[in-house]
Amino acid sequence: xxxxxxxxxxxxxxxxxxxxxxxxxxxxxxxxxxxxxxxxxxxxxxxxxxxxxxxxxxxxxxxxxxxxxxxxxxxxxxxxxxxxxxxxxxxxxxxxxxxxxxxxxxxxxxxxxxxxxxxxxxxxxxxxxxxxxxxxxxxxxxxxxxxxxxxxxxxxxxxxxxxxxxxxxxxxxxxxxxxxxxxxxxxxxxxxxxxxxxxxxxxxxxxxxxxxxxxxxxxxxxxxxxxxxxxxxxxxxxxxxxxxxxxxxxxxxxxxxxxxxxxxxxxxxxxxxxxxxxxxxxxxxxxxxxxx
Amino acid sequence: xxxxxxxxxxxxxxxxxxxxxxxxxxxxxxxxxxxxxxxxxxxxxxxxxxxxxxxxxxxxxxxxxxxxxxxxxxxxxxxxxxxxxxxxxxxxxxxxxxxxxxxxxxxxxxxxxxxxxxxxxxxxxxxxxxxxxxxxxxxxxxxxxxxxxxxxxxxxxxxxxxxxxxxxxxxxxxxxxxxxxxxxxxxxxxxxxxxxxxxxxxxxxxxxxxxxxxxxxxxxxxxxxxxxxxxxxxxxxxxxxxxxxxxxxxxxxxxxxxxxxxxxxxxxxxxxxxxxxxxxxxxxxxxxxxxx
Numbered sequence: 001x002x003x004x005x006x007x008x009x010x011x012x013x014x015x016x017x018x019x020x021x022x023x024x025x026x027x028x029x030x031x032x033x034x035x036x037x038x039x040x041x042x043x044x045x046x047x048x049x050x051x052x053x054x055x056x057x058x059x060x061x062x063x064x065x066x067x068x069x070x071x072x073x074x075x076x077x078x079x080x081x082x083x084x085x086x087x088x089x090x091x092x093x094x095x096x097x098x099x100x101x102x103x104x105x106x107x108x109x110x111x112x113x114x115x116x117x118x119x120x121x122x123x124x125x126x127x128x129x130x131x132x133x134x135x136x137x138x139x140x141x142x143x144x145x146x147x148x149x150x151x152x153x154x155x156x157x158x159x160x161x162x163x164x165x166x167x168x169x170x171x172x173x174x175x176x177x178x179x180x181x182x183x184x185x186x187x188x189x190x191x192x193x194x195x196x197x198x199x200x201x202x203x204x205x206x207x208x209x210x211x212x213x214x215x216x217x218x219x220x221x222x223x224x225x226x227x228x229x230x231x232x233x234x235x236x237x238x239x240x241x242x243x244x245x246x247x248x249x250x251x252x253x254x255x256x257x258x259x260x261x262x263x264x265x266x267x268x269x270x271x272x273x274x275x276x277x278x279x280x281x282x283x284x285x286x287x288x289x290x291x292x
Numbered sequence: 293x294x295x296x297x298x299x300x301x302x303x304x305x306x307x308x309x310x311x312x313x314x315x316x317x318x319x320x321x322x323x324x325x326x327x328x329x330x331x332x333x334x335x336x337x338x339x340x341x342x343x344x345x346x347x348x349x350x351x352x353x354x355x356x357x358x359x360x361x362x363x364x365x366x367x368x369x370x371x372x373x374x375x376x377x378x379x380x381x382x383x384x385x386x387x388x389x390x391x392x393x394x395x396x397x398x399x400x401x402x403x404x405x406x407x408x409x410x411x412x413x414x415x416x417x418x419x420x421x422x423x424x425x426x427x428x429x430x431x432x433x434x435x436x437x438x439x440x441x442x443x444x445x446x447x448x449x450x451x452x453x454x455x456x457x458x459x460x461x462x463x464x465x466x467x468x469x470x471x472x473x474x475x476x477x478x479x480x481x482x483x484x485x486x487x488x489x490x491x492x493x494x495x496x497x498x499x500x501x502x503x504x505x506x507x508x509x510x511x512x513x514x515x516x517x518x519x520x521x522x523x524x525x526x527x528x529x530x531x532x533x534x535x536x537x538x539x540x541x542x543x544x545x546x547x548x549x550x551x552x553x554x555x556x557x558x559x560x561x562x563x564x565x566x567x568x569x570x571x572x573x574x575x576x577x578x579x580x581x582x583x584x
Binding site (some may be wrong): 039040041042046047048050052062066151170171175178179180182184188189192215264265266268270 | 331332333334338339340342343403462463466467470471472475476477480481484539556557558560561
């Protein structure tokens with residue numbers, strides 16, 4: 001078997017993508033990795049598609065120059081907006097988190113009533129619904145808007161025999177970054193955001209933002225223990241493993257892998273929050289400037 | 293009296309600085325204005341000083357090219373980090389929001405026990421304390437850290453006969469942007485953040501972030517009706533008026549002023565939230581790219 005030492009490039013707007021990186025460490029422990037968090041411009045979730053595409057292309061250019069063998073977009077908003085453009089421009093495989101999450105939701109649901117939560121950008125792009133449609137060969141027939149105020153607003157989307165409920169939960173990212181993951185504010189915020197979807201009785205809920213697994217406990221408490229929560233990190237890394245194997249580009253070594261981190265703002269805060277996320281030390285980190 | 297048609301340039305990371313702009317509309321209604329919200333890179337509060345200085349210089353360069361007569365930094369984080377560098381580089385007057393806020397706090401307090409709340413960047417920079425020290429000719433003698441976890445952490449700073457309590461409240465910006473300004477989550481978050489400072493019994497609290505006046509009701513409910521809240525917008529615009537008068541560069545016209553807006557991300561969301569903030573229509577808005 002060929003041995004390919006080139007690193008896997010993992011990109012996120014900030015720390016959320018570390019949930020994907022951690023799963024790479026677990027499932028593909030021999031691989032060299034480079035993680036890039038665009039912390040000078042985080043968050044992406046409230047920004048426009050055009051801006052998110054521009055940022056993603058700048059990051060991709062930097063990581064490709066580092067000689068990566070695979071580009072992982074470990075950010076739902078960037079996956080929602082930038083994957084087609086990235087695939088067009090890059091010569092290496094590009095993996096987003098949305099298709100693996102959509103696939104897992106299809107496999108998990110029994111009732112075909114699926115909830116999807118994410119940032120404003122991810123929900124607005126409808127990319128999870130489009131991914132489910134593509135995989136099921138369905139077409140969206142009907143979109144109903146529920147709730148008058150932005151707080152209560154969620155969408156009911158009918159595609160084939162699927163009924164999909166989508167809801168933007170912008171405050172979840174701030175809560176995760178602040179480390180307020182299971183206190184009363186996290187719980188109350190989850191109750192506010194999720195009560196509309198909960199009433200609709202889905203059996204599966206996609207955590208459509210790489211930050212959200214950190215709030216799993218609060219979300220699960222509100223939705224009830226019987227609901228299946230889909231964490232795209234695990235699903236995405238399964239796809240990455242398959243691609244490395246199929247293309248015969250696994251590192252396949254027992255030598256200690258190199259695990260580098262780059263950020264676009266000062267590393268101090270990233271290291272503090274990141275080591276808590278990863279439950280391990282960050283040994284190599286460097287600040288870079290990607291724009292200009 | 294000379295008539296100076298050049299606009300006032302007002303800069304913020306996003307929409308928070310609109311509280312200052314609104315006060316300019318009220319107190320200096322004849323002035324032409326240009327507002328720039330760096331919405332592609334908002335928020336600044338959690339970013340490093342170095343990055344915030346770089347962003348501020350880029351924005352200043354753009355606004356100076358538009359021929360402004362005065363540069364207002366309507367963002368506490370940018371004021372905290374970038375004012376010295378901006379003053380060094382720009383030939384026009386540069387006004388931040390911190391000195392006016394500090395001055396107002398000194399005038400308002402009777403007990404000389406003052407609370408200051410702001411973003412992580414503003415609190416970390418200690419710039420309000422430094423401004424109070426400069427105005428009072430005091431020196432910081434002692435800093436005591438209270439609270440073990442980040443949620444509970446606040447600082448007690450003794451300078452001369454002042455005792456100043458500072459506390460970072462990062463989630464307040466997300467709440468203001470989401471429009472959750474007086475619901476139970478806003479109130480509970482305010483209770484969490486403010487309970488340490490409240491126990492210390494200050495008589496004055498500086499809202500050290502241009503977003504925070506939007507949460508005034510929730511903050512006041514937690515702190516009690518007797519506490520004086522300092523809104524830097526009002527104080528800053530008093531200083532702006534004095535400078536225009538003293539330099540004899542008021543517009544001094546009854547012709548309808550021009551009020552332009554620039555943003556670095558798509559205008560759609562800015563217009564929606566901005567018109568709510570300003571309580572008036574935004575007629576001219578354009579998206580620009582400042583970096584590169």
